[in-house]
Amino acid sequence: xxxxxxxEEFREIAFLRFEENxxxxxxKLNDCFDKIKKDPWKFVIADFGLSSEVSDETIxxxxxxxxxxxxxxxxxxxxxxxxxxALKKINFAYNDGFLKNFRNTHDxxxxxxxxxxxxxxxxxxxxxxxxxLVPSMRTCVNDFFALNGxxxxxxxxxxxxxxxxxxxxxxxxxxxxxxxxEVLCSINEEQVEINVYNGxxxxxxxxxxxxxxxxxxxxxxxxxxxxxxxxxGRGLGLVKTFSDNFEINSSSDGTWVHVIKKR
Amino acid sequence: MxxxxxxxxxQAEGIADGIIxxxxxxxxxxxxxxxxxxxxxxxxxxxxxxxxxxxxxLRYVNSTGLGAFLNITKSVRLKNxxxxxxxxxxxxxxxxxxxxxxxxxxxxxxVKEALAALKKK
Numbered sequence: 484x485x486x487x488x489x490x491e492e493f494r495e496i497a498f499l500r501f502e503e504n505x506x507x508x509x510x511k512l513n514d515c516f517d518k519i520k521k522d523p524w525k526f527v528i529a530d531f532g533l534s535s536e537v538s539d540e541t542i543x544x545x546x547x548x549x550x551x552x553x554x555x556x557x558x559x560x561x562x563x564x565x566x567x568x569a570l571k572k573i574n575f576a577y578n579d580g581f582l583k584n585f586r587n588t589h590d591x592x593x594x595x596x597x598x599x600x601x602x603x604x605x606x607x608x609x610x611x612x613x614x615x616l617v618p619s620m621r622t623c624v625n626d627f628f629a630l631n632g633x634x635x636x637x638x639x640x641x642x643x644x645x646x647x648x649x650x651x652x653x654x655x656x657x658x659x660x661x662x663x664x665e666v667l668c669s670i671n672e673e674q675v676e677i678n679v680y681n682g683x684x685x686x687x688x689x690x691x692x693x694x695x696x697x698x699x700x701x702x703x704x705x706x707x708x709x710x711x712x713x714x715x716g717r718g719l720g721l722v723k724t725f726s727d728n729f730e731i732n733s734s735s736d737g738t739w740v741h742v743i744k745k746r
Numbered sequence: 747m748x749x750x751x752x753x754x755x756x757q758a759e760g761i762a763d764g765i766i767x768x769x770x771x772x773x774x775x776x777x778x779x780x781x782x783x784x785x786x787x788x789x790x791x792x793x794x795x796x797x798x799x800x801x802x803x804l805r806y807v808n809s810t811g812l813g814a815f816l817n818i819t820k821s822v823r824l825k826n827x828x829x830x831x832x833x834x835x836x837x838x839x840x841x842x843x844x845x846x847x848x849x850x851x852x853x854x855x856x857v858k859e860a861l862a863a864l865k866k867k
Contacts, residue, residue, distance in 0.1 A: 621774075639837040717813070
């Protein structure tokens with residue numbers, strides 16, 4: 484039976500918890516929905532956890548409820564589904580419409596508070612200049628943006644931006660592990676902002692002459708002639724293509740790349 | 747902490763010196779060399795010159811990985827073989843198009859289509 488739980492700690496959130504291999508019970512489900520509509524809960528977390536058996540009828544009822552809940556009660560519903568087969572089933576039923584899924588209730592609650600407050604979320608990660616660590620950086624940034632509602636093609640493009648910029652910072656900057664590469668990301672409802680530094684010093688950029696600074700570095704980002712012999716040098720071109728604003732700054736100490744991608 | 751990549755091979759039925767390579771994971775700057783080495787091993791040691799790479803389980807590829815695809819395509823062509831890729835997801839397909847590599851690579855919808863095309867050659 485689905486259990487409707489209102490936490491004392493998170494008063495604006497209702498948890499709709501489904502047990503493993505739960506049988507569909509329309510009456511019980513509708514009782515839960517009626518209670519949610521009557522009380523001022525604005526955020527419902529449909530928690531299927533690790534359950535693999537999710538009935539089509541249950542999914543259908545939840546989809547219908549989420550649409551009414553959003554349109555008439557200005558509420559939001561998200562899922563916590565960790566089983567891949569169940570997630571695929573729910574995703575298919577939503578037919579690429581609205582669906583937010585999180586791996587645990589903690590992430591879902593964080594999303595609710597971020598969405599409510601509309602504040603800018605910031606992630607700052609620093610790693611040794613080691614190419615083997617770039618995949619971990621990508622995962623970290625992916626998770627941050629997924630938590631903040633970035634998914635699908637946008638998520639892929641942002642992952643590529645991070646990956647290409649970090650790779651460049653290490654390959655063309657320094658491969659000394661005593662040096663670091665720093666990634667600073669922020670997101671609000673309008674845009675995503677990404678900064679990648681590999682030792683760039685604004686003070687060094689201003690003081691020393693003879694070093695290129697500012698936007699004239701963007702020539703590095705032009706895609707090379709499109710022949711199969713040009714195997715390299717395409718990374719920054721991809722970054723620029725996926726960005727709405729792209730800027731490279733260089734000092735004697737390193738490089739700073741700044742990207743904005745509108746949502 | 748590199749990403750994981752898994753490569754599985756199977757015989758390409760009806761294709762002389764043919765092989766199907768299934769890739770799972772990410773081809774990025776930490777795995778592109780391993781991927782290339784595996785393919786060149788198939789090409790040079792096993793002497794399979796008609797190679798179909800099934801990318802259905804390829805989640806992500808970056809410019810380094812795509813460079814590997816182009817490099818392999820050229821090397822296989824020099825041996826009068828074909829390097830084909832198939833089951834490319836939409837995101838990766840977009841990237842291939844952006845870098846202008848669509849014409850340079852032999853891209854097919856799925857393994858069946860790739861096999862049919864190679865059988866005709």
